[in-house]
Amino acid sequence: MSALPHDASASPSYAALFADRYDDWFAASTTDSTVGFLAALAKEGPPGPLLELGSGTGRVVLPLAALGLTVEGLDASPEMTAQLHAKPGGSTVRVTLGDFSAPPGPADAGRYALVYAAGGTFAELDTQEAQRRCLASAARRLRPGGRFVLDAHLPEALATLGSGTQPVDTPGGGFVFRTRTLHPARQQYTSDYAVLDDGRMRHVRVSFRYFSPGELDLLAELAGLRLVRRTGGWSGRPLTDSSTHHVSVYQLPA
Template sequence: MPPARTPVPPPEAAYTRFASQYDDWFAPAGGTDTTVAFLASLAKEAPPGPLLELGIGTGRIALPLAEEGLAVHGIDSSPQMVARLRAKPGGREIPVTMGNFAAEPAEDERGTYALVYVANGTFAEITTQADQLACFAGAARRLRPGGLFVLDAHLPEALATVSSGTRPVNNSSQDFVLCTRSIHPAKQHYVSDYVVLDGDQLRHVRVTFRYASPGELDLMAAAAGLRLRHRAGGWSGVPFKDSSSYHVSVYELPA
């Protein structure tokens, strides 16, 4: 038999060089509260147990969830981002495993979590289908029976309508940030190029994503033993419909 395949970790996102400014520059404006509320509500429907954030980063979502009284753990590959988490109030109390969250979970992680989530487009930073499949499989193995796996993603059709052009990025610090997005159908990728005015220097940040349709994600989930429980049109919980440009999908590990 061929050796077991080890998922390729995504290259460390260029924006981790700006870990101290990440929450100001790259977190969606006003998106934290709705994301936290959605996940906190969902945790009440999950079996008892801790939550796990894949790509916990600076703790933008995990820390408010912990303040709600939920036990939250994390996985991340960036020491710089986790250092920002540790510097925040309560950040040292959250257990974080350093590594690639698409990799096979350790034996003591299996069947541990009530809810596993990945937010802010982080799932799409896994840039091959095989590694995205591995992420689904790893999430399923980490879940308790009846547990939930939650991810967010752009709809490919919506991406295609804004495939070119440059727009300013609203950010809480009012810094100068521009984003140009390009679509690469041959690889099922989209690339976001950011230009950031950092002090008196212009800096360039490039992040590559792999997009997938809801149907493809559902097939990945089924291959991992998960089934779709609910799909919303965003973290606010609005209905998913033809006019949606974004979705939040909730998968369940059957009890």
């Protein structure tokens, strides 16, 4: 996706420096389709609230709440969360500050009908163990029959696109360039963002761990989740050989 992912496990200085300008510099073109996909998915499962892992400044949470859904957030950044709460409707959204790969507290176990991670947030957990713990935590948060959904790059597409620098569309001004560097030996990649804003150059580096759909399915199975759907994006289009991303939907069996 052409947006800097929400702060989930990156350093706090990233959120402190960029939270107030995040929405100006980084916007995802898939927001409408993401919201539509999740709203439709919420109707398929049991009743209950939704939870976004890495809710950030509210790009997805707030449109879902505006549709009348009860949506909550879990994020590591108080700065990003403050931006969410300052927006119209944001003060009514419950956001818990914390690590979303950690086990839930007793009050949140079995609470949610749908848990999701959008914008590549899940891949910001840059070790297999952290990703395994996140899936286990998500499963413990779900009601029986509830769903967990995430989006991610397909590793073959990452390999084809390779490393390089490209501009990022910025809705609110400034110039943003992203340099992506693959690290196959670690099954990781880094994205370096250079932002020219008001005559100043700012830089942030975010690390990701990529994974095959098969590896993700195995980690999900270990958490007690089973795959029910995989598409080629939030639009719901089929997953094909030309897809660059996938959206995977898992269910906690009733």
